[in-house]
Amino acid sequence: MQEKVDIKNYCLQELKEIFCANNFIEYQASQVFSWVYAKRVEDFYSMTNISKEMRLAFAEKFYFSKFKIVKKELSNDKTEKFLFELKDKDRIESVFIPEESRATLCVSSQVGCKFNCKFCLSGKPGFKRNLKISEIVNQYLAVSSSVAPSKITNLVFMGIGEPLDNFSNVTKAIEIFMAPSGIGFGKRKICVSTCGLIEGIEKLARLKLGIKLSVSLHSADEAIRTKLMPVNKKYPLKELSKAVKDFTKYEKYPITFEYALIHGINTGKEDARKLIKFVHGINCKINLIPWNKSSLEFNQPDSMETESFCRELKSGGVFFTLRKPRGQDINAACGQLAASWS
Ligand code: SF4
Structure with a gap:
């Protein structure tokens, strides 16, 4: 007997191709897709607009993977963290962030991470593997049913892993998220965050998905950024600047630079001036995030430090x-x- 495949590992186009290759009717791929992602039905027997014979044939070919939530933690500010255990016992997390006018889900894209940014715990254990398409999509499906009736309105790839290092699976998952016959996320409601992988940014620009791009910058000084983010050695600021400028030619909306304000590291007047110079001519906005409490070897900025940095940027x-x-x-x-992971 042929081994069954996980139906959630395919975007709609691929599903149509599989249906054709198996002599199924192509448009039934769209029907099944819509049952899974719009109506959230995960067994063929309930797909009542498809003949019984075809439902049996599909059930012989496909299965539906499903995520179980291992642990849920609720923050004082209503942020909720979800821990998932994957089939091979690897573990990943997703974070649900409700706000007044929107609710964002932050998903992981890899088990571990190769890039070892010094301020990030996700990269500390190293890299294990890329997440499959289904493992990305299942984070959304599991959290969305857990937080119902609240609705996830925005999706960001800012969890564990570097999304552009898992390019194919991340972009196919995005196609699933955006398909109007499925989940139907608007393109500006999805954001991919990168530590600055140039080839990935270029590839993403060429795909013209219309989604938002966020770049973890954290310093506009070559030496400081390399210290914080070793990836800067391979992709220095000059190349990064060119890549994001090119990206904004393909996608006509501002990109976001994430800048964690870390006490005594990147918060001086000179740092602000370098940042002003770096973003000059780029259609962008900057998110300043005061470093979250004292963790790893870094400390939270004091309020004067933050205020003076902001003043400098304003000027x-x-x-x-x-x-x-x-x-x-x-x-x-x-x-x-x-x-x-184990
Ligand atoms: S690329 Fe992202 S997940 Fe990886 S270490 Fe850097 S900040 Fe952490």
Whole structure:
């Protein structure tokens, strides 16, 4: 007997191709897709607009993977962290962040991470493997049914892993999230965050998905950024700047630079001036995030440090927002996700 395949590992186009290759009717791929992602039905027997004979044939070919939530933690600020155990016992986390006008789900894209940013716990144990398409999509499906009737309105790839290092699976999962006959996320409601992988940014620009791009910058000084983010050695600021400028030619909306304010490291006047110079001519906004409490070898900036950095940016005419870290008390803030594997 042929081994069954997980139906959630295919975007709609691929599903149609599989249906054709198996002599199924192509449009039934769209029907099944819509049952799974729009109506959230995960057994063929309930797909009542498909003949019984075809439902049996599909059930012989496909199965539905499903995520079980191993642990849920609720923060004082209502941020919720979800821990999932994968089939091979690897563990990943997702974070649900409700706000007044929207609710964001932050998903993981890899088990571990190769890039070892010094302020990030996710990369500490190293890299294990890429997540499958189904493992990305299942984070959304499991959290969305857990938080119902609240609705997830925005999706960010800012959890464990570097999404552009798992390019194919991440972009196919995004196609699933955006398909109007399925979940139907608007393109501007999805954001991919990268530590600055140039080839990935270029590839993403060429795909023209219309989604948002966020770049973890954290310093516009070559030496400081390399210290914080070793990836800067391979992809220095000059190349990064060119890649994001090119990206904004393909996608006509501002990209976001994430900048964690870390006490005594990147918060001086000179750091602000370098940042102003770096973003000059780029259609962008800057998210300043005061470093979340004292963790790893880094410390939270004091209020004077933060204020003077903001003042400097303001005087440079740069558009920025000062963000409040969310979910610190449950280790769900940026750089705090640390699910590990066996
Ligand atoms: S910040 Fe992102 S790229 Fe850097 S180590 Fe953490 S997960 Fe990896």
